[in-house]
Amino acid sequence: AQSVTQLGSHVSVSEGALVLLxxxxxxxxxxxxxxxxxxxxxxxxxxxxYTSAATLVKGIxxxxxxxxxxxxxxxxxxxxxxxSDAAEYFCAVSISNDYKLxxxxxxxxxxxx
Amino acid sequence: xxxxxxxxxxxxxxxxxxxxxxCNPISGHATLYWYQQILGQGPKLLIQFQNNGVVDDSQLPxxxxxxxxxxxxxxxxxIQPAKLEDSAVYLCASSLGYRGSSYxxxxxxxxxxxxx
Numbered sequence: 001a002q003s004v005t006q007l008g009s010h011v012s013v014s015e016g017a018l019v020l021l022x023x024x025x026x027x028x029x030x031x032x033x034x035x036x037x038x039x040x041x042x043x044x045x046x047x048x049x050y051t052s053a054a055t056l057v058k059g060i061x062x063x064x065x066x067x068x069x070x071x072x073x074x075x076x077x078x079x080x081x082x083x084s085d086a087a088e089y090f091c092a093v094s095i096s097n098d099y100k101l102x103x104x105x106x107x108x109x110x111x112x113x
Numbered sequence: 114x115x116x117x118x119x120x121x122x123x124x125x126x127x128x129x130x131x132x133x134x135x136c137n138p139i140s141g142h143a144t145l146y147w148y149q150q151i152l153g154q155g156p157k158l159l160i161q162f163q164n165n166g167v168v169d170d171s172q173l174p175x176x177x178x179x180x181x182x183x184x185x186x187x188x189x190x191x192i193q194p195a196k197l198e199d200s201a202v203y204l205c206a207s208s209l210g211y212r213g214s215s216y217x218x219x220x221x222x223x224x225x226x227x228x229x
Contacts, residue, residue: 009153036220043117043204043220044156090155100169101218103155 002027006104019078023091033074034092117221125227131193138207148204
């Protein structure tokens with residue numbers, strides 16, 4: 001079975017600083033990987049996804065993630081944090097041809113002015 | 114395009130009572146999912162429908178939880194009787210299909226259930 005581990009339940013960054021959220025996956029077959037964002041009292045919104053094409057994936061709101069098979073990682077980055085990036089972020093994995101998602105525990109991002 | 118609708122948004126009940134949640138997916142989406150999100154955890158899939166048939170309900174506690182999607186459109190999730198550990202946000206999501214990478218899941222705002 002596939003799973004993901006998100007390192008760090010809380011991340012605090014200054015406005016304008018780099019945002020780095022870590023995600024490591026476990027899968028016996030090539031995975032599909034996703035990052036979702038959840039704003040307070042809202043559902044999840046897809047930021048970006050990796051589905052075995054380019055290893056560097058660009059998403060919405062200036063986020064990107066790089067699939068590194070050798071490190072079994074799919075870390076999410078944004079060069080310059082904005083106050084509106086304060087939210088909870090979830091990494092998720094599915095295996096090809098089976099779209100059931102397994103989510104990590106989430107990382108809460110706070111942005112300091 | 115309207116998103117996934119859920120109601121109610123909030124519900125407080127006492128343990129051993131029953132509760133029902135409703136979800137209306139995006140028009141044309143054949144696949145519907147119910148997730149349970151306990152505070153501090155990621156969403157966990159409870160049940161997945163393809164049209165009005167169940168694809169996966171392996172994680173659904175069937176002694177107290179039930180779900181249906183009678184006409185392949187909207188869906189209800191019921192808990193009877195509720196336990197304290199059922200306190201969570203219940204998320205509904207829908208997608209065009211469920212096989213292949215192009216089938217993005219779209220999530221509703223969720224129903225926050227508190228069992229006292």
